[in-house]
């Protein structure tokens with residue numbers, strides 16, 4: 022029996038990754054221009070990290086965590102998201118009092134029911150601004166998000182944004198929401214009855230019609246957050262509303278327990294059921310929750326598989342590609358050295374060597390299929406005379422015989 026990959030954990034082949042590379046290059050350019058630097062944290066953490074940060078009552082920790090006991094009987098897990106690890110790392114290095122502008126990328130793991138746009142191993146690229154209180158950092162991060170969209174050619178998107186107030190406002194709202202819903206608990210969808218007990222804010226996220234009907238008369242977040250917070254949200258939306266579709270959405274609470282202040286999510290109608298491809302917000306309490314000193318924090322994470330679906334850009338300039346064909350009987354060490362010398366002479370060209378035996382015709386067919394602009398052909402006679410054939414595949418198929426020295430010169434100046 023052939024061994025299969027795990028469900029929801031797809032392989033990514035070169036043809037799949039073409040768009041990923043464009044995406045990564047564009048993002049790197051943007052992060053550099055914001056002086057935001059990369060951090061890499063391990064894929065495996067203590068389960069406790071996510072129980073304390075994301076929250077024991079969240080789906081991510083309750084149902085979706087890949088956690089297991091290691092050989093030392095310690096509960097460890099594959100990370101389901103990036104923020105908690107970044108904050109853990111900064112606390113561990115005792116740098117809570119510094120300012121950090123960081124980005125990270127890599128696979129995340131959640132035991133969800135796989136479907137289009139939802140995987141058990143998926144990838145995120147995220148940004149964390151640490152040490153900056155509510156204010157300009159919200160503006161800067163939304164501006165960064167807009168730059169990302171612009172540079173990727175993404176046009177169909179809506180930014181949904183909300184303000185969750187501070188921790189006390191969130192607490193008071195929660196209590197009031199529970200008092201409102203508890204007497205009518207029978208009318209809530211079964212799933213939401215459970216949520217009301219474990220994580221009441223998640224009820225607002227519900228997609229169930231009966232629940233949404235009940236929520237129409239429920240207490241509203243807006244009535245619990247301060248005038249200052251409301252004004253901040255309004256000003257933020259006003260600053261960007263001419264450049265993009267940005268809407269206040271009071272039902273936006275985001276799945277994780279740790280958010281306070283601004284939260285946002287970006288959706289696209291081009292994505293189908295799993296329409297959110299970017300989520301973020303402020304989580305000033307997370308450092309404390311993880312045993313660190315006070316540290317302001319705000320960030321966002323992009324779901325790479327989903328944003329790739331929306332990408333509307335191509336490589337601006339494709340590098341030239343040259344096929345290297347050994348057409349003789351013998352595979353001589355000398356030919357390997359010529360290929361190596363060519364690569365050293367001009368690193369901007371892709372030299373595609375055809376390493377297996379085969380007829381000249383089949384090699385040429387392959388070179389065309391691989392989109393080579395030129396081919397170098399070395400047969401037995403050429404090898405004997407230190408020569409090579411240079412053939413143009415783009416235009417009318419001109420070819421010339423060159424000495425190895427001439428070949429290197431031509432390749433260098435291509």
Ligand code: AMP
Pocket residue numbers: 102131133138139140141142143144145276297298299300301322323324325326327
């Ligand atoms: P979250 O960490 O839940 O705020 O998710 C941030 C982004 O990651 C979402 O907007 C999605 O684009 C992406 N994402 C979350 N879970 C998955 C998943 N299971 N499969 C693919 N992408 C995901």
